[in-house]
Amino acid sequence: MTTRHAITAGFVPLLDSALLVVAREKGFAEVQSIDLTLVRERSWASIRDRLAVRQFDVAHILGPMPIACNLGLSAPAPEMVVPMALGLGGNAVTVSAALWQAMAGEGATADLDARASGAALRKVIDGRKGEPLRFGVVHPYSGHNYELRYWLAASGIDPDRDIEIVVLPPPDMGDALAEGAIDGYCAGEPWNTFGVMKRGGHLATVKAAIWRSSPEKVLGVNARWGEGHPEALAALLVALYEASLWCARPENREELAQLLAKPAYVGRDAALLLPALSGELPVGRGAVQNVRDFFVPNAKAATFPWKSHALWFYTQMVRWGQVAHTAERQKIAAETYRPDLYRAALKGLGIAMPSASSKVEGALTVETPVGSSGALTLGPDGFFDGGRFDPDAVDAYIAAQMR
């Protein structure tokens, strides 16, 4: 039991690096005999590069990125596995004051309803002349890009023709919005709260409203390291699971915000980090909206690496022309996420785990008890447009989206 594991993990200074930060700072890694070194990076490209050359063993990473790596869509492309998710939700769409005013004039409401704000944006775009609206996202292979596009497309807006989508570093988004370089953005926290509180932006909608309980960041593992260090990896998953429980306790929110605010981590005021943890989000013009399940660190199997999540990301890569669909590529995408590693590592904890590795996304309209092993509830997990994704019918889903 005294074997010590040295693990180096990369992360990007965002709220959802919380599980890794807490695993180190609250001693959960230490309990598992892990010397966890956290290294901050300023781009996902650097996270990928350092994973590729084994400077990092694991990293906090965008859910679709390990899939893109395994599909050879980015270079260098380290072979990767995803044995755990780092929570659900956490993103929002922020728009400029001017765009919000126009949207409000077309029926958008401050309750962040995705259907109302999408319809209003559609009307604003219809009535607009000249340059198209420009929205920022953080990366082409990101939940942000896909959920923004999903929301737009389901609202009757073609994300490639009716607006322009550009990639920007999240810390620059608020300034770009205030300067008028972009009209809106989809980013993680604290960058929406920052845009609203410090740069005059207004929330249009949130990830949790577009697709409730949806996947976001994951633990990306260099596959060769994982194969060579199965015990270290399993120990890390236990530490991260314990960290997710700690993060989920409301009485720890304040401390978590203070921890993340440290210069070594997110390095921003705790006041900018608290809203995402409490779900009490400043939406603009001084109003605050309570959002259920805005960011879910543990409940609803939030750390479980669903193959259906991997496959949904894959369908969006195909939908937006990043890769052509083949059965072989679909298999690579599904096999990137590894619920088997998750189960094997955590089975000793006696926690309730999903017995399935995939689920129909968007099927649960209410909180639903599942599985045989105990007190696990999933959902609601609906898409705002009532859409469903059946991971056993990928071809049909892709075909329907291509129309």
Next chain:
Amino acid sequence: MKASGLNVLVIDENRIRAAIIEEGLRDSGYDQVTVIDVMHGLARRIADLNPDVIVIDLENPNRDMLESIFQLSRAVKRPIAMFVDKSDEASIEAAVEAGVSAYIVDGLKQERVRPILKMAISRFNAFSRLSRELEETRGELENRKAIDRAKGLLMRSRGLSEEEAYALLRRTAMNQNRKIVEIAQSLITAASLLDPGAKE
């Protein structure tokens, strides 16, 4: 000597390092070199410059944006791919270690570009080494100042010669298994607590 007709763009927020790279490139005969150290309007400037090779520091937060531009430009038949490919693991490692990354127009022969990356890696390493040395020198200078102040305190308060004052500091450091500069710092702190008015 004409190394190439290649149009090279260096993106680096660190102006000194950017200048070192630029100089290296010019010395090697690359005469079409542009340096960007202000990130504002980066996408537009890249489109205008239309470079064959881009050298960028690994810490630059705009790399995700850059890569997305290259990805999009595939549609308009202006493909740019990452320079370090899978077959070249040693050079990826050397580049990442040095903290530099590079991209080239797809189809450009690797051999034509390899010297650029090699040069960038060695200059990045040289720069890190210089920064480290500078840091150490600065640290040493500050240490020496602290020790001088501590010696001054001892000379005045105990009537010691400079040599004796230094010997006392050294002996105390040895006895407590600490560095001389730590003893000096403690002494300065203690003195300022005991006599807040005294400067030296």
